[in-house]
Amino acid sequence: MSRNKYKYLLLAIATVMLVWQFFTSSVMAAETTDEATRTVQLNDKEKVVLSSKEIAKGKKLFQNACATCHVGGATFTNPNVGLDPETLALATPARNTIAGLVDFMKNPTTFDGVEEIYDVHPSMRSTDIFPTMRGLTDKDLKLIAGYILQQPNVRGIGWGGGKIYY
Known part of the structure; x- marks a missing residue:
C-alpha cells in the first residue's frame, strides 16, 4: 500500500511540473529577451x-487568428x-512594419498590391467569412504585427522559411 502512495505522489509532482512548463515557458522566454530582440519597425521612420507582455499577447492572438x-x-x-x-519588404506596399502589416490585415491585397484579396484572406473586411477576425481591435492587430516582426529576431532565418524548415 505504501508503494501506491509513492506512485501517486510522483505522478502528482510530474503533473505539476508538466503544467508549469506549459504555462511558463513561452512567457519566460519572452521576458529573457533583450531590448534589441524586442525592437521592431513601427513605420518607415x-x-x-x-x-x-505585448509579445506574449501578440503570440496568443497570432496563434488564434493566423497560425492555421x-x-x-x-x-x-x-x-x-x-x-x-x-x-x-518586397511586397507592394511594403509590409515589413507594424503599420504595413496592420494595413494588410485591414485591407489585404496581392503581393504586388494590384488586387484586393479580402474574400480569400482573413481581414477586418471579411469577418463574416473569417470569424477569427471578429472582435480584434486595432491594438490587437498591432500586437499581432509586432509579434510577426519580432520573431525573426528570436528564430532567425527559420521564421518564414517555409517548407525548408517545416
Whole structure:
C-alpha cells in the first residue's frame, strides 16, 4: 500500500511540473529577451520596443487568428511568400512594419498590391467569412504585427522559411 502512495505522489509532482512548463515557458522566454530582440519597425521612420507582455499577447492572438495558415511564419497557400522581413519588404506596399502589416490585415491585397484579396484572406473586411477576425481591435492587430516582426529576431532565418524548415 505504501508503494501506491509513492506512485501517486510522483505522478502528482510530474503533473505539476508538466503544467508549469506549459504555462511558463513561452512567457519566460519572452521576458529573457533583450531590448534589441524586442525592437521592431513601427513605420518607415520609427522603431518601437515591445514589452514581454505585448509579445506574449501578440503570440496568443497570432496563434488564434493566423497560425492555421502561417505556421512558423510560412504561408500554407504559397510557400514562396513567407512572413520574414525580406519578403515583407518586397511586397507592394511594403509590409515589413507594424503599420504595413496592420494595413494588410485591414485591407489585404496581392503581393504586388494590384488586387484586393479580402474574400480569400482573413481581414477586418471579411469577418463574416473569417470569424477569427471578429472582435480584434486595432491594438490587437498591432500586437499581432509586432509579434510577426519580432520573431525573426528570436528564430532567425527559420521564421518564414517555409517548407525548408517545416
